[in-house]
Amino acid sequence: MDKIVINGGTPLVGEIAISGAKNSAIKLMAVSLLTDQKVTLTNMPRLRDTRSMAQLLNHLGVAVEDDAGNEMTLHAAKLNGATAPYDLVRKMRATFNVLGPLLAREGHAKVSLPGGCAIGARPVDLHLKALEQLGATIELEEGYVVASAKGGLKGADITFPFISVGATEHAMLSAVLASGVTTLFNAAREPEIIDLAACLNGMGAKITGAGRSEVRIEGVSKLSGVTHSVVPDRIEAGTYALAAATAGGSVRLTNIRSDHLGALWPLIAQAGAKVSLDETTVLIERDGGRPRAVDMETQAYPGFPTDLQAQFMGLMCLADGVSIIRENIFENRFMHCPELSRMGADITVRGREAVVRGVEQLRGAPVMATDLRASASLINCALAAKGETHIGRVYHLDRGFEHIEVKLGQCGANIKRVPDNG
Numbered sequence: 001m002d003k004i005v006i007n008g009g010t011p012l013v014g015e016i017a018i019s020g021a022k023n024s025a026i027k028l029m030a031v032s033l034l035t036d037q038k039v040t041l042t043n044m045p046r047l048r049d050t051r052s053m054a055q056l057l058n059h060l061g062v063a064v065e066d067d068a069g070n071e072m073t074l075h076a077a078k079l080n081g082a083t084a085p086y087d088l089v090r091k092m093r094a095t096f097n098v099l100g101p102l103l104a105r106e107g108h109a110k111v112s113l114p115g116g117c118a119i120g121a122r123p124v125d126l127h128l129k130a131l132e133q134l135g136a137t138i139e140l141e142e143g144y145v146v147a148s149a150k151g152g153l154k155g156a157d158i159t160f161p162f163i164s165v166g167a168t169e170h171a172m173l174s175a176v177l178a179s180g181v182t183t184l185f186n187a188a189r190e191p192e193i194i195d196l197a198a199c200l201n202g203m204g205a206k207i208t209g210a211g212r213s214e215v216r217i218e219g220v221s222k223l224s225g226v227t228h229s230v231v232p233d234r235i236e237a238g239t240y241a242l243a244a245a246t247a248g249g250s251v252r253l254t255n256i257r258s259d260h261l262g263a264l265w266p267l268i269a270q271a272g273a274k275v276s277l278d279e280t281t282v283l284i285e286r287d288g289g290r291p292r293a294v295d296m297e298t299q300a301y302p303g304f305p306t307d308l309q310a311q312f313m314g315l316m317c318l319a320d321g322v323s324i325i326r327e328n329i330f331e332n333r334f335m336h337c338p339e340l341s342r343m344g345a346d347i348t349v350r351g352r353e354a355v356v357r358g359v360e361q362l363r364g365a366p367v368m369a370t371d372l373r374a375s376a377s378l379i380n381c382a383l384a385a386k387g388e389t390h391i392g393r394v395y396h397l398d399r400g401f402e403h404i405e406v407k408l409g410q411c412g413a414n415i416k417r418v419p420d421n422g
């Protein structure tokens with residue numbers, strides 16, 4: 001296993017090209033199960049999660065051509081079966097979203113309950129209820145969901161009791177080949193949902209309303225192949241924007257969709273960094289002095305993303321004042337707090353809220369990555385801290401950040417990956 005070593009305290013200066021979105025790419029890969037023709041994805045990030053998804057799809061019979069660059073072609077001419085085993089599903093969340101497509105294509109499926117970051121209980125009841133409403137019969141057997149839809153899936157009205165990104169995507173992936181019309185109410189509105197709909201529509205699906213709370217899906221009998229470019233990763237972009245604000249300096253991010261981070265830019269500006277935006281780039285500049293304390297709470301899109309909560313907290317650790325950070329999406333997403341405290345941060349967690357009293361200086365320390373985005377907050381704080389920080393368990397980070405040492409290194413960060421013999 002590797003660790004990342006950062007010698008902090010130098011401002012970041014340079015340019016970073018943002019990759020395609022992990023959270024879109026892995027769902028787009030599952031789309032390949034819905035057609036016997038080729039699905040080509042461009043602007044694909046090269047990540048541990050995309051590799052894990054490719055392994056699972058390959059196990060199911062999908063031929064995966066990966067050009068070692070940023071293009072991937074998936075071809076499910078014929079499937080090997082409809083079982084997604086525990087070992088291939090447990091590493092991440094989105095692997096579970098093969099259930100609906102397998103049901104739609106094969107009429108039955110057996111998929112292990114998923115894994116993913118341990119940031120809450122993360123049940124899949126909404127996914128299963130949606131599939132049942134589409135006519136599937138579902139049983140739980142020894143950690144597996146065993147589902148069948150003998151006469152095929154049938155369109156239905158599905159009202160989500162609260163917003164779920166994964167359940168919205170899963171319902172869309174299942175309903176595209178169902179007979180009749182499906183309407184989703186209280187659907188998630190994340191850019192990744194719009195990306196998924198755009199890809200499916202490019203294959204002949206009839207989806208309208210993606211990105212709004214009400215999504216209409218008119219089932220079609222067949223989908224064709226497609227070439228689709230993955231939407232830029234708003235979480236990677238937000239992470240590096242916050243890295244520049246935390247460590248100071250001047251960093252330009254390219255290949256972004258700045259409108260996808262509408263909740264972040266005003267908060268970075270309130271914290272004292274200069275934010276200069278156009279549609280596809282942003283320049284973040286902060287020099288001298290401490291950031292200002294700003295309160296923040298996470299919300300479903302277009303609110304502040306929970307996947308940037310830890311990184312925003314990293315910035316607040318150095319603020320002049322007290323910031324209250326409220327996590328509304330996941331009940332256990334403060335695992336980075338004790339690790340940030342090792343670096344000298346002053347954070348008190350009270351249920352869903354963290355009270356962050358900014359300190360003047362963070363100091364390097366040995367810390368441990370606890371989940372994907374938590375790891376990114378440790379990186380950002382280590383870049384700002386005085387001295388050396390060793391970040392263990394970087395496999396979390398590798399799930400979702402492409403070439404992070406290279407990208408930050410280009411901006412002058414003193415960061416390296418070394419074997420962890422500890």
Ligand SMILES: CC(=O)N[C@H]1[C@@H](OP(=O)(O)OP(=O)(O)OC[C@H]2O[C@@H](n3ccc(=O)[nH]c3=O)[C@H](O)[C@@H]2O)O[C@H](CO)[C@@H](O)[C@@H]1O
Pocket residue numbers: 023024093094120121122123124125126127128163164165166167306307329330331
């Ligand atoms: C791979 C991927 O895209 N992951 C993202 C996705 O996760 P994911 O799709 O798992 O997140 P959801 O939007 O589904 O979760 C929101 C909340 O709903 C709960 N819930 C969800 C489904 C369900 O059946 N029952 C239930 O109770 C969850 O535990 C959580 O408290 O959206 C999250 C919220 O933006 C992001 O943090 C994750 O990075």
Ligand SMILES: C=C(OP(=O)(O)O)C(=O)O
Pocket residue numbers: 023092093094115116117118307372373400
């Ligand atoms: C929580 C995340 O991923 P997953 O849903 O796969 O755990 C994430 O991308 O921040």
